[in-house]
Amino acid sequence: MSGVKAFVADFGLPRIIIAVFLLALFVIAPFVGVSLTSSFINVTARFGMNGIMVLAMVPMIQSGCGLNFGLPLGVIAGLLGATLGIEFGLTGIAGFGVATLITLTLGAIFGFGYGKLLNRVKGDEMMIATYVGFSSVMLMSMAWIVLPYKSPTMIWGFAGEGLRTTISVEGFWDKILSNFLAVRIGPEFVFPTGMVLVFAICVALVWFFLHLKTGTAMTAVGSNPVYARASGIDVNRMRLVSVVLSTMLGGFGILVYQQSFGFIQLYEGPFSMAFPAVAAILIGGASVNKANMVNVFVGTFLFQGILTMTPSVINSVIKADFSEVIRVIISNGMILYALTRKTKVAR
């Protein structure tokens, strides 16, 4: 009995509720006419799409910078990479490769500045990250209007100014990763092997990095900054590395998302990217200053599972679209739970 209690305390009641809720959705699904296979494939596709952005949370959580509400900054790097790639007229592997290169470079630059800033505001990172993210989204919204893009697929057709709000990547790198080695299951379902593989490789790389000397030092900084400094670790440098890494991952994450989704969303698009990623990693079992790869996998799966399953199942059961409200309550409720939990290390 005490074993169960300890498990509940350790894993957290909200997570158990969410997992049970998702399980219930899967159980109910066949009875209300929702195909289980199609649901499963949908969840897998969304899992691959969003996974890397959830992974982008890990380095900053590990180094004690908290939840990366500043993810939009990385997303902006990704948007710049994608639009520049299209502007150069590159398609296929070359296009995606160049977009990735630009994204990673810009991500590193943005991350560097962002990390320098966060190093000066220790203890208030999360709130500042949120607003730095938001204001950079608005700054870029102005830039999308003003920047001299020429490619006809991206600018407004006539009498308009600046880039379109959504840009199709069809003809450039639509589903380039998703279709790589894709396995066809049934008439309309394709398992996106390539995308899931890329996600797995990224997870493996980050896992590997966290076990290198630098990665270990980073974790030490997050667990106990005073102890880390006493043992000769440059605290600020480790935090900076983690922020750069998070931002680069965020940028690459949105590229993977776009190639599967088929569209680039500019202007206010990046606004809505941080919260789902933050909620996902927390649902996966991470806390404000501890996260690992299992949290990423479990969290992305649970969160995307709920996002995919609630609209179809709930709508068939009670004929009302609760799903948006459920999403808001679950994701913010989870973040709230993590913020109010007493963390083992007092900060």
Added chain:
Amino acid sequence: MKNKFKLFLIDNAVVVVFVLLIAIAIPLAGMPGKYLLQEVLTRLGRNAFLVLALLLPIMAGMGLNFGMVLGAMAGQIGLIFVSSWSIRGIPGLVLAVILATPIAVLLGYVCGSVLNKAKGREMVTGYILAFFMNGIYQLLVLYAMGSLIPIGNPELLLSRGYGIRNVVDLIGVRQSLDKVLQLTVAGIKLPIATYLVIAAMCAFIVWFKRTKLGQDMRAVGQERAVSLASGIPVERTRIIAIIISTVLAAVGQIIFLQNLGTLNTYNSHEQTGMFSIAALLIGGASVRKASIPNVIVGVVLFHLMFIVSPMAGKNLIGSAQLGEFFRQFISYGVIALSLVLFAWKRQANEDASRASLRGGASKGGAA
């Protein structure tokens, strides 16, 4: 000496920057002075009360109360009921306040208790709590109203039979407070009654600071551990500060919406928090220190910015959309800037005091 000057600049940087920005933007926008004055005076009446609601939590050391959105929701629920019963004029407003107050007290209690569990990160927690409660609010207004909760006036409901429409016309209470005592001076309309309510609120805050509870709140804001040791119920005091702030936000939202005359059921409250906080910060307040003059200066500067920036953007680059993005950028940016400056200063002070402990080595060392 040089350090003192630097600290002074950091203290007042925001106000100086905004005065400069506005000084550039006003001639660019090319709006007539009388129009600007009228707009600013109207918006002062509309918004000042909401911004005043932020003062007490700052005094209690809880930072900017992003949870004030909860109060705004309570105010809106009050207004929805009043509209559904078609109660007009001042009685309608008073009834809305009476209905909103218990809801705001309850929400404030919840908010205060949650924030007590997240000491040291109240702001981000309050911010997320506002999003969370927004979900509950939607559940209530979009699904429960008209189905579980009877709504008398079918015009308020969506065509499917339950849930409140996106826009509620507050025709019954529209500007009923503003028009009680409206003076026209040189063609400019002054909502004196609204100003009187705001002045009364200012007086209340000044008086409240001198009461035992107000003193306790300040002590808690200064140093939690010492306050606790000297017998102040810290957690209770913090909850009271948030409850008062939430109730004031509810009343403030009602004043705000009676001036506008329409309620955007699912958006009005979302902007309330951000705009009020941005206004207060532009007025020179910080996370730890805010005064009534900050509120007034902030509301005036923020709204000047708000009025002129789309036109200035249009005349400068030829795109009104650009100006719209610019003013959103400013709202977010000023909050970011002010939080950064405050955290920066605090960290600099900490480093300086640590350095002085080590024997006055003023530079280097402290990472």
